[in-house]
Amino acid sequence: MATEELKQDAARYLMQTYTRQPLSIVRGRGTKVYDLEGREYLDFVGGIAVNILGHGHPDLVHAIQHQAAQLIHTSNLYYTEPQVKLGQMLVEHSFADKVFFCNGGAEANEAAIKLARRYSHDKYGAERFEIITMKNSFHGRTMATLTATGQDKVQKGYEPLLPGFSYVAFNNVEELERVVTDKTAAILGRDFPKLLGQMRQWFDWAHLYVWQALIMLDALIVWLLWIRMLPPPPPDAAPA
Numbered sequence: 001m002a003t004e005e006l007k008q009d010a011a012r013y014l015m016q017t018y019t020r021q022p023l024s025i026v027r028g029r030g031t032k033v034y035d036l037e038g039r040e041y042l043d044f045v046g047g048i049a050v051n052i053l054g055h056g057h058p059d060l061v062h063a064i065q066h067q068a069a070q071l072i073h074t075s076n077l078y079y080t081e082p083q084v085k086l087g088q089m090l091v092e093h094s095f096a097d098k099v100f101f102c103n104g105g106a107e108a109n110e111a112a113i114k115l116a117r118r119y120s121h122d123k124y125g126a127e128r129f130e131i132i133t134m135k136n137s138f139h140g141r142t143m144a145t146l147t148a149t150g151q152d153k154v155q156k157g158y159e160p161l162l163p164g165f166s167y168v169a170f171n172n173v174e175e176l177e178r179v180v181t182d183k184t185a186a187i188l189g190r191d192f193p194k195l196l197g198q199m200r201q202w203f204d205w206a207h208l209y210v211w212q213a214l215i216m217l218d219a220l221i222v223w224l225l226w227i228r229m230l231p232p233p234p235p236d237a238a239p240a
């Protein structure tokens with residue numbers, strides 16, 4: 001089957017939710033991938049940074065084969081040792097206290113939004129539920145995460161969106177200051193390297209002015225959502 005034929009079948013059988021490149025990839029080795037016609041490409045995408053270990057590394061293949069032969073899936077109704085051990089490894093090598101495993105970015109962000117609301121609800125009451133995100137951000141395609149995504153083209157046609165979201169421009173701390181109120185439960189941003197400086201600025205700012213708001217980072221690089229609760233600021237740092 002050639003790429004053109006595959007494209008036609010995809011148009012016929014698959015929901016057209018993505019604009020795809022006219023390229024069908026059949027196999028990969030290390031950093032290289034190969035298309036149906038046998039052309040070689042250097043894989044700079046890595047499944048949008050999901051497949052950071054590359055293609056077909058023998059150790060990875062062995063680990064997957066070994067686990068598949070041992071046990072495929074059990075659901076979270078039971079304990080499995082690899083899950084607990086991986087959680088322990090992540091906690092011991094990060095600042096996290098606990099880990100929540102899920103299937104992808106949208107689900108991670110859904111969990112973060114729910115956690116922020118639940119934390120604020122329990123600690124400050126039902127009125128404090130608003131979440132601020134960035135204009136032109138992207139956080140996923142579920143109802144909550146497309147509401148969090150500050151782009152009209154992603155939201156159009158799915159209204160009514162979830163209540164309690166507002167949007168500010170990237171790198172605009174003044175705008176952020178105007179939008180934060182005592183109803184703000186969390187600020188959701190992106191942990192992308194070029195934005196780290198901005199995040200640092202936010203941490204400092206939030207520590208001073210939005211005491212105990214949650215800063216949530218949607219991290220493209222490792223598909224982990226890091227949630228950091230700020231320590232209470234000094235008593236004289238409260239906003240007017």
Ligand SMILES: Cc1ncc(COP(=O)(O)O)c(C=O)c1O
Nearest residue numbers: 104105106107138139140218220
């Ligand atoms: C920053 C960011 N967050 C969330 C998502 C959604 O992830 P998923 O497609 O795994 O649901 C994406 C997808 O590209 C993303 O780039």
